[in-house]
Amino acid sequence: MNYRSDTKYIHGGQQDSYHGSLSVPIFQTSTFSFPSGEEGEKRFAGEKEGYIYSRLSNPTVRVLEERIAAAEAGERGLAFASGMAAISAVLMRLTKAGDHILCTNGVYGCTYGLLQLLEEKYQITSSFCEMKTEDQLRQMIQPNTSCLFIETPINPTMTVIDLRMAAKVAHEQNIPVVVDNTFSSPYLQQPLAIGCDIVVHSATKYLCGHGDVVGGLVAGKEDFMINLALTVQKDVGGIMAPFDAWLLLRGMKTLPVRMDRHSKNAHKIVEKLKVHPAVKEVYYPADKDHPERAIVEKQMSQGGGIISFKIEGEKTAVMRVMNQLKLIQIAVSLGDAESLIQHPATMTHSLIPKEEREKMGIDDSLLRLSVGLEDWEDIWQDLQQALQILDSKS
Numbered sequence: 001m002n003y004r005s006d007t008k009y010i011h012g013g014q015q016d017s018y019h020g021s022l023s024v025p026i027f028q029t030s031t032f033s034f035p036s037g038e039e040g041e042k043r044f045a046g047e048k049e050g051y052i053y054s055r056l057s058n059p060t061v062r063v064l065e066e067r068i069a070a071a072e073a074g075e076r077g078l079a080f081a082s083g084m085a086a087i088s089a090v091l092m093r094l095t096k097a098g099d100h101i102l103c104t105n106g107v108y109g110c111t112y113g114l115l116q117l118l119e120e121k122y123q124i125t126s127s128f129c130e131m132k133t134e135d136q137l138r139q140m141i142q143p144n145t146s147c148l149f150i151e152t153p154i155n156p157t158m159t160v161i162d163l164r165m166a167a168k169v170a171h172e173q174n175i176p177v178v179v180d181n182t183f184s185s186p187y188l189q190q191p192l193a194i195g196c197d198i199v200v201h202s203a204t205k206y207l208c209g210h211g212d213v214v215g216g217l218v219a220g221k222e223d224f225m226i227n228l229a230l231t232v233q234k235d236v237g238g239i240m241a242p243f244d245a246w247l248l249l250r251g252m253k254t255l256p257v258r259m260d261r262h263s264k265n266a267h268k269i270v271e272k273l274k275v276h277p278a279v280k281e282v283y284y285p286a287d288k289d290h291p292e293r294a295i296v297e298k299q300m301s302q303g304g305g306i307i308s309f310k311i312e313g314e315k316t317a318v319m320r321v322m323n324q325l326k327l328i329q330i331a332v333s334l335g336d337a338e339s340l341i342q343h344p345a346t347m348t349h350s351l352i353p354k355e356e357r358e359k360m361g362i363d364d365s366l367l368r369l370s371v372g373l374e375d376w377e378d379i380w381q382d383l384q385q386a387l388q389i390l391d392s393k394s
């Protein structure tokens, strides 16, 4: 059945009745016995369906993989041990030594680290492009460009890339477009439905929603995903454990209601931050003053729960504000029920050289807030009392 959007998060991928168990059972097993040697041979040869070994596939994990495929309008999904395991698997599948990756001008710090590693080990170079116009993109595509890697909104600057435009230009030269959709989740943005080829997620964030799993998910077209499953996923082996898949299946059921609330809360906080005297700039995709507002309207249904903002003052001021918070936790990660704040320059993006980081728009006065599901008034009250510390000299 072709379910509507929200239903997919609850029922997507569930095919077996499992004796009527409402919740998908946790198949906590490493291996699966075959009824006969011939059956084992056929499963290995791909002539008969059936489970073999949990690194290759596991029934609990499989439901999650089907569910992300349904949510992302992909033909198939795959689960990995972390967002970084998912990203590295996809890039390993798409590139060979000597290739080039064209990336957005800004990515999560460890994605940047991975790109550096690929260059050091395999001479796979990467360059960072603002991707604001078709011409900019065309100019930076090289004969050896093997993929476009796009984060949108970009962590933590909240810059938004026009995915339709990027896919159009990349496809002129048969280059696949990979989108890290972590910040939006499929509920707010579906890159595959608007022409991109592969979606990756840190499922640790909104898809999980409860801060208790580290995981990664990929969705895309059948051919690519089967290749990914039979090569990098199987042989590098960065797979997701059944219990983590079960927690993610549980978390994903409430993604639509959580994202509505995250977005609603974030809107309220943005309105307040924008008029606060200690706040210099606020970056939020659904804000009417966001520079890529027109693109946001075309490809995102709401703004989501992440706000970045710059305060008056430098690192010491930022640290004083963070240390003053009571409800909002100082922590990396995002997308949880709890509001979390972090300082990209010294935390998530600290490994990027300062000069590079500043080119990406990350300076010492920037804070990133993951607005949680608490009452927005409580979140604001906490922020407001913390920002007040800037009025005092001590």
Ligand code: LCS
Residues within 6 Å of the ligand: 082, 083, 084, 085, 108, 110, 111, 151, 155, 180, 182, 183, 201, 202, 203, 204, 214, 215, 216, 332, 333, 334, 348
């Ligand atoms: N992609 C994005 C956009 C991310 O923000 C992260 C993690 C990853 C991929 C990697 O996912 P992981 O392996 O952690 O599941 N971002 C983090 C952050 O901003 N704070 O802590 C982790």
